[in-house]
Amino acid sequence: AQTVTQSQPEMSVQEAETVTLSCTYDTSENNYYLFWYKQPPSRQMILVIRQEAYKQQNATENRFSVNFQKAAKSFSLKISDSQLGDTAMYFCAFMKGSGNTGKLIFGQGTTLQVKP
Amino acid sequence: GAVVSQHPSRVICKSGTSVKIECRSLDFQATTMFWYRQFPKQSLMLMATSNEGSKATYEQGVEKDKFLINHASLTLSTLTVTSAHPEDSSFYICSARDPQRGLNTEAFFGQGTRLTVV
Numbered sequence: 001a002q003t004v005t006q007s008q009p010e011m012s013v014q015e016a017e018t019v020t021l022s023c024t025y026d027t028s029e030n031n032y033y034l035f036w037y038k039q040p041p042s043r044q045m046i047l048v049i050r051q052e053a054y055k056q057q058n059a060t061e062n063r064f065s066v067n068f069q070k071a072a073k074s075f076s077l078k079i080s081d082s083q084l085g086d087t088a089m090y091f092c093a094f095m096k097g098s099g100n101t102g103k104l105i106f107g108q109g110t111t112l113q114v115k116p
Numbered sequence: 117g118a119v120v121s122q123h124p125s126r127v128i129c130k131s132g133t134s135v136k137i138e139c140r141s142l143d144f145q146a147t148t149m150f151w152y153r154q155f156p157k158q159s160l161m162l163m164a165t166s167n168e169g170s171k172a173t174y175e176q177g178v179e180k181d182k183f184l185i186n187h188a189s190l191t192l193s194t195l196t197v198t199s200a201h202p203e204d205s206s207f208y209i210c211s212a213r214d215p216q217r218g219l220n221t222e223a224f225f226g227q228g229t230r231l232t233v234v
Contacts, residue, residue: 035222043207045160045225091159101148104211104223106159 002027004094006107013082014115020067021077021110023092030054033095034068034075035104040088048090051075079112087114118144118214122226129200129233137195137229139166139210145190146212150223151183154207166193166210200233207231 004025013019025034036048051059051068058066063083067076079086092107119142129135139149147168152160164185165173172185182204184196193212197204207230211223 043209043228045209045211047222050222089157101165102213103150103162103165104160105162108159109157111157 002029002094002096002105004092004105004107006090006092006110008110009108010111010113012113012115013079015082015084017082018078018080019082019112021079021090021092021112023075023077023107025073025075025092025094025107027073027094029096033102034066035093035095036064036066036075036077037091037093037106038086038088039091039109040085045091049077082114084114084116086112088112118142118212118217118224120210120212120224120226122210122229124229125227126230127232129231131201131233132199134196134198135200135231137197137208137210137231139193139195139212139226141191141212141214141224144212144214144216146193147190147215149187149193149210149212151185151193151195152209152211154209154228156207160209163195168193197231200231202233205231205233 032053034051038046038048049061063080065078089109089111091109093104095102121140123138149166151163154160163178166185166187168187187193209228211225
């Protein structure tokens with residue numbers, strides 16, 4: 001069975017600085033998808049970034065980028081120039097299955113506090 | 117992005133009663149929807165996969181008779197918590213993908229429903 005592990009329950013960063021959130025996963029599949037979702041205090045889940053396992057190039061979305069190490073089964077999220085609005089709980093997720101029926105398996109989450 | 121709407125956002129019910137939560141895809145059709153449960157400051161745990169026109173697929177350990185799922189149309193899935201008890205109090209979230217955006221794309225989430233059983 002697939003598992004996703006986030007070993008940092010809580011982290012904090014000063015505004016404008018950079019922070020990296022860790023995520024490891026375990027799977028025997030070769031093709032899969034990885035995601036980082038953000039859940040702010042409103043509790044609305046928002047997609048931050050997405051990575052296809054078959055792509056070697058790390059995904060980037062503005063201030064957000066990932067370090068995808070397939071062999072090590074590691075998928076960390078780097079947030080550059082942190083903003084107060086980045087304060088949220090961040091979940092790493094693995095997509096099991098494919099197409100519209102693919103299930104998301106979430107890690108335990110990391111609560112990030114951006115300090116002014 | 118695609119919109120998934122969940123209703124109600126908050127509900128308080130008495131122990132022993134049933135409560136229904138609706139999940140709607142507003143601008144796309146979803147043959148599959150997912151229901152999650154989340155305890156405070158914890159992860160989302162998948163409860164079941166809702167399939168339009170057929171029975172839901174429940175995850176191991178989820179009571180089918182307590183958490184009834186109906187996916188009667190391509191835009192609506194409902195979760196009914198039957199004979200609710202205080203331990204059922206939680207945050208329930210639904211999600212769906214827009215098939216028009218292609219396979220293996222992001223899942224869109226509803227706003228969630230906070231259920232409190234008193």
